[in-house]
Amino acid sequence: MNRQAQPWQELDADQVVTWSPAEPPRAIEGPLALEMFRGRLLTLDLAPGQIAVHVVDGRTRRVYLEGHQELDLTAGPGAATCEGWLVFVRIDAPISWRWDESTRLHLTARTGETGLPLRGACSVLVADPLHFHDAVVAGLDTLPATRLAQVLETLVRSNLESRLQELMASQGLDPLRAKVMLESLQPADLDDDLQPLGLACSHLAVAVPVASEDVTVAADETPVACYDDVF
Numbered sequence: 001m002n003r004q005a006q007p008w009q010e011l012d013a014d015q016v017v018t019w020s021p022a023e024p025p026r027a028i029e030g031p032l033a034l035e036m037f038r039g040r041l042l043t044l045d046l047a048p049g050q051i052a053v054h055v056v057d058g059r060t061r062r063v064y065l066e067g068h069q070e071l072d073l074t075a076g077p078g079a080a081t082c083e084g085w086l087v088f089v090r091i092d093a094p095i096s097w098r099w100d101e102s103t104r105l106h107l108t109a110r111t112g113e114t115g116l117p118l119r120g121a122c123s124v125l126v127a128d129p130l131h132f133h134d135a136v137v138a139g140l141d142t143l144p145a146t147r148l149a150q151v152l153e154t155l156v157r158s159n160l161e162s163r164l165q166e167l168m169a170s171q172g173l174d175p176l177r178a179k180v181m182l183e184s185l186q187p188a189d190l191d192d193d194l195q196p197l198g199l200a201c202s203h204l205a206v207a208v209p210v211a212s213e214d215v216t217v218a219a220d221e222t223p224v225a226c227y228d229d230v231f
Contacts, residue, residue, distance in 0.1 A: 021047045025093035031085035038082045044069040049091035051129045056084035089129040096123040123203040132198030179208040
C-alpha cells in the first residue's frame, strides 16, 4: 500500500521546528509569533488539556487541540498563514499567590475607607481554556505569569471585600465576624465570579487576624487605616 509522506518527512531537519510545553507547566505561554517560522514546518506537541489559540489582529482564527499538531508555514499551496501569533493555555497548571501582612481588604464606611488585614493563599485553575483565553488573556497586552496572577488576585480580593461589605451595619464591622465568615469560605464559594471567566478555584485559605473578640470598627468613628498596631 502506498502512503502519502508526511510533511516533516519531506523537509530537511533544519526546516522543522518543534514546540513543547514548558517545565514546570505554565497555565499560559506565548504569544509566539508565527512570522519567525516562515518557510518551516512548526509542530506542536500539546500537553493533555492544553490548546493553542491562533490569534490574528486580536481575533481568534483557529484553535489547535491537545496532542501533535502540524502547521505548514512554507510558501506552497495550502500553507498555513504566518500572520498573528499562538497563545497556549492548559488546565493542569495552577495560578497561585499569597496574601501577607501588607495586604488589606478595603471596606467603605460612612466616614470613609478602612482596611482589614488579610493573610493566606489562593490557587485557581483554567477550567475552560478557550473561554479563559477570550475572556481574560485576550484583554492583556502581555502574558507574564506575574501580571496574570495580579489580575486574578484583584478579582478574588474584590469578591472577599464584597462579602465583608455586606456585614457592614450602622454600628460598624466586627472583625471577629469577618474572621469567622472569611475563614469558613471554600474554593467553590468563588465559583460565581470565576466560572464566567473559564476558571475554578482549587485552593483557598483565608486568615483575618484580630486582636480580641471585642474589637469593632465603628462606622461613625474615624476609620482605622491600618490594624498592625493592634496585632
